[in-house]
Amino acid sequence: xxxxxxxxxxxDAIETPFGKSDKIIGxxxxxxxxxxxxxxxxxxxxxxxxxxxxxxLQTLEARGVNVEAVEIKEDEKTFFWAGKYHLDMNTRxxxxxxxxxxxxxxxxxxxxxxxxxYLMLGNLVPAVQLSVIKQFKKRPELIVLDTMNFWxxxxxxxxxxxxxxxxxxxxxxxxxxxxxxxxxxVKAAQSIHRMGPKYVIIKKGEHGALLFHDGKVFYAPALxxxxxxxxxxxxxxxxxxxxxxxxxxGDISFENMKTAVIIGSAMASYCxxxxxxxxxRELTEKDIEARINEFVGLVSFDSELA
Amino acid sequence: xxxxxxxxxxxDAIETPFGKSDKIIGxxxxxxxxxxxxxxxxxxxxxxxxxxxxxxLQTLEARGVNVEAVEIKEDEKTFFWAGKYHLDMNTRxxxxxxxxxxxxxxxxxxxxxxxxxYLMLGNLVPAVQLSVIKQFKKRPELIVLDTMNFWxxxxxxxxxxxxxxxxxxxxxxxxxxxxxxxxxxVKAAQSIHRMGPKYVIIKKGEHGALLFHDGKVFYAPALxxxxxxxxxxxxxxxxxxxxxxxxxxGDISFENMKTAVIIGSAMASYCxxxxxxxxxRELTEKDIEARINEFVGLVSFDSELA
Numbered sequence: 001x002x003x004x005x006x007x008x009x010x011x012d013a014i015e016t017p018f019g020k021s022d023k024i025i026g027x028x029x030x031x032x033x034x035x036x037x038x039x040x041x042x043x044x045x046x047x048x049x050x051x052x053x054x055x056x057l058q059t060l061e062a063r064g065v066n067v068e069a070v071e072i073k074e075d076e077k078t079f080f081w082a083g084k085y086h087l088d089m090n091t092r093x094x095x096x097x098x099x100x101x102x103x104x105x106x107x108x109x110x111x112x113x114x115x116x117x118y119l120m121l122g123n124l125v126p127a128v129q130l131s132v133i134k135q136f137k138k139r140p141e142l143i144v145l146d147t148m149n150f151w152x153x154x155x156x157x158x159x160x161x162x163x164x165x166x167x168x169x170x171x172x173x174x175x176x177x178x179x180x181x182x183x184x185x186v187k188a189a190q191s192i193h194r195m196g197p198k199y200v201i202i203k204k205g206e207h208g209a210l211l212f213h214d215g216k217v218f219y220a221p222a223l224x225x226x227x228x229x230x231x232x233x234x235x236x237x238x239x240x241x242x243x244x245x246x247x248x249x250g251d252i253s254f255e256n257m258k259t260a261v262i263i264g265s266a267m268a269s270y271c272x273x274x275x276x277x278x279x280x281r282e283l284t285e286k287d288i289e290a291r292i293n294e295f296v297g298l299v300s301f302d303s304e305l306a
Numbered sequence: 307x308x309x310x311x312x313x314x315x316x317x318d319a320i321e322t323p324f325g326k327s328d329k330i331i332g333x334x335x336x337x338x339x340x341x342x343x344x345x346x347x348x349x350x351x352x353x354x355x356x357x358x359x360x361x362x363l364q365t366l367e368a369r370g371v372n373v374e375a376v377e378i379k380e381d382e383k384t385f386f387w388a389g390k391y392h393l394d395m396n397t398r399x400x401x402x403x404x405x406x407x408x409x410x411x412x413x414x415x416x417x418x419x420x421x422x423x424y425l426m427l428g429n430l431v432p433a434v435q436l437s438v439i440k441q442f443k444k445r446p447e448l449i450v451l452d453t454m455n456f457w458x459x460x461x462x463x464x465x466x467x468x469x470x471x472x473x474x475x476x477x478x479x480x481x482x483x484x485x486x487x488x489x490x491x492v493k494a495a496q497s498i499h500r501m502g503p504k505y506v507i508i509k510k511g512e513h514g515a516l517l518f519h520d521g522k523v524f525y526a527p528a529l530x531x532x533x534x535x536x537x538x539x540x541x542x543x544x545x546x547x548x549x550x551x552x553x554x555x556g557d558i559s560f561e562n563m564k565t566a567v568i569i570g571s572a573m574a575s576y577c578x579x580x581x582x583x584x585x586x587r588e589l590t591e592k593d594i595e596a597r598i599n600e601f602v603g604l605v606s607f608d609s610e611l612a
Binding site: 207210218224261 | 490491513514516522524526533609
């Protein structure tokens with residue numbers, strides 16, 4: 001039950017109302033790998049420059065992340081993003097983007113990844129995401145796609161092509177509205193279903209996440225937090241928890257996807273407690289179990305009383 | 307287990323992106339009574355003018371709403387509000403407010419209401435809410451207060467006095483932030499607890515509702531709807547479902563309050579489907595049961611799988 005993850009590995013510089021980070025390790029692929037590797041081995045596809053710390057790759061390997069397809073371009077620099085969050089933590093300004101190695105990223109899926117059963121495509125250029133899908137001789141059983149508004153604005157044609165190929169699309173609420181032209185999230189999900197994905201997950205940040213499938217809907221709450229320290233990577237961590245659980249259990253039923261959404265939400269609620277990947281790096285199995293139990297308590301009520 | 311409801315009975319004129327109503331029957335007390343009377347008899351306290359249709363009061367009486375303390379000022383006019391909702395349905399402009407009979411509303415609690423066990427104070431002038439509480443010779447077992455930002459801006463002293471007297475405060479998220487000066491809803495609830503209420507309910511509209519008590523939190527989702535036709539009265543209907551269930555079951559435990567929040571949410575999700583109280587008027591016991599079951603399905607997942 002091999003899980004393949006494709007996504008950026010990067011440097012981030014983050015400013016929030018609570019402080020400012022140095023240039024720290026980030027990238028969608030990094031968050032997904034850190035999170036999913038709590039549940040299952042990962043085969044990673046990415047690209048970094050010579051400036052990316054080798055011991056980061058070694059640490060991931062030690063956690064069960066195969067980095068065979070993480071290309072290291074020794075003479076180039078790693079993708080860099082700098083951003084600043086507003087007071088509400090829901091909106092942010094991009095201060096700097098240096099594509100560097102990502103500018104010409106042409107991932108090659110190695111033979112050893114061809115047993116891929118679950119494919120998680122982190123937010124990335126849609127054409128690159130499509131190229132990864134096409135390289136699998138046997139279609140993975142479940143393909144999950146994360147994307148963002150930037151690609152809707154710059155290469156919608158490519159994005160539509162890759163969306164048509166996947167089983168699960170993950171977007172946030174404003175992206176779902178932008179992609180579908182529908183304000184109602186129920187209608188937005190219906191419209192996205194028609195683009196291809198049988199499953200649509202709409203992430204609503206502090207308001208939780210919705211999973212739509214075949215006329216049914218599941219609402220996972222978000223854990224109300226005293227403080228959100230840094231929202232960077234929360235969506236990627238959600239994706240990692242979701243696909244990690246699916247791969248671990250080998251069950252792609254709607255029922256199990258509900259649990260996967262809860263686990264993604266639980267992991268995302270940890271991610272935002274510290275800058276970057278810091279909180280993910282220190283999580284134990286017990287921490288994860290405790291947070292999942294908190295989610296169970298958060299939504300449990302006695303329906304017999306109703 | 308007598309339930310007393312105090313709240314305005316009014317005329318509303320509503321404009322939404324979907325249409326425009328005539329002058330229709332509205333008011334917090336009206337919505338609460340229509341909703342709560344599905345679950346339990348209600349003793350209503352309110353005031354109307356000579357222009358308020360007598361058959362509305364008769365219809366409520368036939369549903370088990372005692373209108374003995376609904377004062378009719380024959381020579382005056384009923385409270386009138388006109389408002390227009392923006393496209394997102396979350397914000398609205400008040401176009402007209404005519405206090406009329408509400409300007410000098412001094413409710414008298416009749417002897418026959420003194421057996422009150424549950425008191426629901428709908429959104430109203432805080433001094434009037436306080437006067438109602440003070441008129442009970444024996445303090446009701448549970449006092450629930452709804453209020454709004456307008457009173458925070460115009461008579462915060464009075465509002466603080468009444469908040470200090472109640473068990474449950476219901477506000478929406480922006481009001482919780484305004485009242486507490488805290489952005490985090492967890493911190494806002496903590497701050498409101500310190501003002502008096504042991505239970506704090508924060509309504510988040512389409513994002514559901516949070517119930518805080520003694521360091522614990524419960525998150526009730528909102529049903530994702532294809533269309534919200536008219537949000538007027540949704541919060542009052544929520545209150546009616548909440549207190550109606552509490553009064554019906556006679557159980558004020560935190561566990562039962564969770565179920566009450568779900569029932570309030572289910573009733574509110576019906577309310578917004580038509581203009582004004584129209585949808586509430588046609589609901590059957592079966593409709594209510596079906597919607598509550600939808601809520602159960604919306605949040606249920608197999609935690610054994612986690």
